[in-house]
Amino acid sequence: MACPTVMCQVFHNIREAAAWKFPNDGDVCFTSVSGFVFLRFFAPAILNPKLFQMRNEHPDAQIARTLTLISKAIQSLGNVVSSVLCGQVKEPYMETLKTLILDQEHITAVKRFLEIISSPSRAQGLPVDSTIVLKEGMLIKRAQGRSRLGFKNFKKRFFVLTNKGLSYSKDKTKATLGHIPVCDILGAESLGEDSFHLKLMVQIIQPDRLLYVQASNTVEEREWTRALRKVCQSNPHRVQTYHPEAFVCAKWLCCKERSEKAPGCTHHNRMNAKVNVKTARQKEQAKQCGNRS
C-alpha cells in the first residue's frame, strides 16, 4: 500500500494524540484516523474531484448524484470502526447498503487499513518500492542533441510517467531510450507557439536542459502538464520562474535575454496564470535587445 510518508506521520500523530486525550475510548485509535482520512479526505475528493485536481471539469448533475452516493457509502465505511456510528444511515435510500458493507469482514478490513497508514514504521518513512504509472501515451519529442545538419528533429515516442520519473521508448513494447528521474523534473510549462511554430508544446524543465514534447490535443497537453507538475510538486529544487518561449537564434524569444542561463522571466504560480516578473529595468533592456535583433 502506497501512502505518502508525510500523511502516515500525520495519521500516526493524530492517533497518538487522540489515544492520550481519551484513554478510556477503545475506538479512538481508529475513529480519530478514520474521521480524518475518510470524512475529510476521501469523501470530499469524490464529491468534488475538480477541487482535488482529479478532473478538469465539474461533473454534470447525473454524475454528481452518483458521486454523492459513492461518497456517502465511503463515509459509512469509515464509520464502521466506531461502535456509536456503525450502522447509522441517515438516508432511507442508503439502507440497502448497510447489509452490503457493515459486516465483520469490512470492519476488519477498514481497521487493518487504518492500522497500516498510521503505524509507527510507516510514519518513519519506509521506502515506497512500488512503481505507480501516473500517465502514459504517445508524444512528439524534440531531440535534445543536435543532428549532423544542426537541426533538431521531432520524433514520436511512447512516454511513461511514474512516481519514479519520466521514461520514453520507440513504442510501448520497446526498450527505454531515456529516463528523467523525479528529482530532475523541476517543472512543466506550456511553450509558446512562436518558438517552433507548433501548438500544444510542453516544456519539461530539467537542471541543465529542457525537454520539449508536443501533445496530440489540448486535453492531453493539459493532463500531461498537470501530471508532471504533480510529480515534482514536492521537489525542493522545483523552479519558480521559467521562460514561456524557447532559446532560439541566441536569445530567449520571450524576454530577448541573450544568455541561455538567464533566469526565467515569468513566474510559475499555482493557479497556472502567467505572471511576468520583469522589473522596469529588465523590460527596458529586453526592448533594447529586441530592437537590435
Ligand SMILES: [Zn+2]
Ligand atoms: Zn524569457
